[in-house]
Amino acid sequence: MTAVYRKELRSYLTSMIGYVFIAFMLAAIGIYFAFQNLNIGSPRFELVLDNVQFVFLVFVPILTMRVLADEKKQRTDQLLLTLPLSVWDIVLGKFLAVVTLYAVPMVIICFYPLLLSSFGPVNMPAAYFAILSFFLLGCADIAIGVFLSSVTENSVIAAVMTFGVLLACYLMNTIATMVSYTATASFLAFTVVILLFVAIVYHMLKNTTVTCVAGVVLEGIRILSEWKTCKFL
């Protein structure tokens, strides 16, 4: 795993993409920080991170689109998969390399609350937990991107798919308001989502048993979780 990790991190740091990513991430957060905290004089750094979430929509697809798709396109997956490495090593090594790159701007923004505290009292736990959750959110998005990069060998398609999924996640609150709040409607909406998910699982695995089990389990969890509200059952 460490060998894949080192190889991947080296490829980010010997090309422009790693530095460009770090620079733009810092620039985006820096602009919001300068405007919301320094200019207006608010001590709440967590609001900056809340507003700056949209950067994931742009940067995660660009950062992860090549991770596995490019290996397939250049046929270097044939090298990795025939070396004494497990798939686990390859995927985890690559994921952790992207996470490490992403951790660099995160470490740098850890200084911002300290900077802010020189002007007045700052709620430190709120600021640092916000940074932690921002970091974890980014890791989750990167995991989505790495996964979608593995389903295609075209990195542009991988980027577009990742963007679509992240956009849907980003706008989920708004999308949710479109579904009516009655039990029947939410039942139907969730069933549609589960069926979609199961269809994707079937398309990838071509295994009826796994697909049926996944569908029944998900539907079961959903019904149990809303047992009291689903009065019509």
Place this chain on the structure above:
Amino acid sequence: MIEVKHLVKKYGDHTAVNDLSFTLESGKIYGFLGPNGAGKSTTMNMMTGYIASTSGQILINGHDILTETEEAKKCIGYLPEIPPLYVDMTVWEYLITVADLKKVPKKERNAQLEKIMETVQITDMKKRLIKNLSKGYRQRVGIAQALIGYPEIIILDEPTVGLDPKQIIEIRDLVKSLGKDDTVILSSHILTEISAVCDYVLIINKGRLVAADATENLSKMFARQNSLELLLDVSQEEAEKVLDKFPQIETVHFTTLADQTLRVELNVGGDTDIRRELFFAFADARIPILEMKNASVTLEDIFLEVTGNADETQKNREEETR
């Protein structure tokens, strides 16, 4: 030692590899021969663990490639059809990366890489970016990659494609030198290459093993008895008049060439050598023999015969099922 047992690979309805079984011993050079799309690369990809088989088993030094993946893969160095190169790296960086991935100890690494680069003659290219290298050099970097860690089994999928004749000879010599200590398996659709390098040939057609034997044995097995090829400066009728005097001749085949010369291919029964008699018979008839030679059986003939038969038997089978 590689054991392949009843290997099958299906892509939907298409069967790429159909019930393939063979055993390869250590210290020999094996050749996989077959027309394009015969299933050579598919078989190699399954042997190296790149793709899974539909059914059947592959044992590499006793390790099953699907269950004891890492132990089995440690024994193999593989050069796929398209060399898997990271084109943004220099040759040296790439080889270091592969050595790292193959878990070659750091102490031995540099010495080993220098030696391998020497063997495949890419030392001069050490600091060049792979994307700026020519096809031949890329192929050599691919071979170097397969040699890192000195695996016991080296599998090369069409190693000489895209190389110039001088490089092809160099690669062949390299393969021969590797075959002294290790098992080398190479695939090709070029017959001369296989007959020049390999100890043992496996002919594959449409996913089936149609012939497998030592290279010399194959030639012997298929050698036709006593066939002669003559080039005469005469018309067919006159040649027939002379040849009629020889009852030993079993079959004759005439072809008139563009320059009005006649090519005669004939098969003689038994072990009798009629070349001298033929010479004098034609000389008496004042017919000049421009050329006379024993038609030797090449691997090419065997290949065509074997793959052709395979087609026929398959057709027969299909008809039977109808």
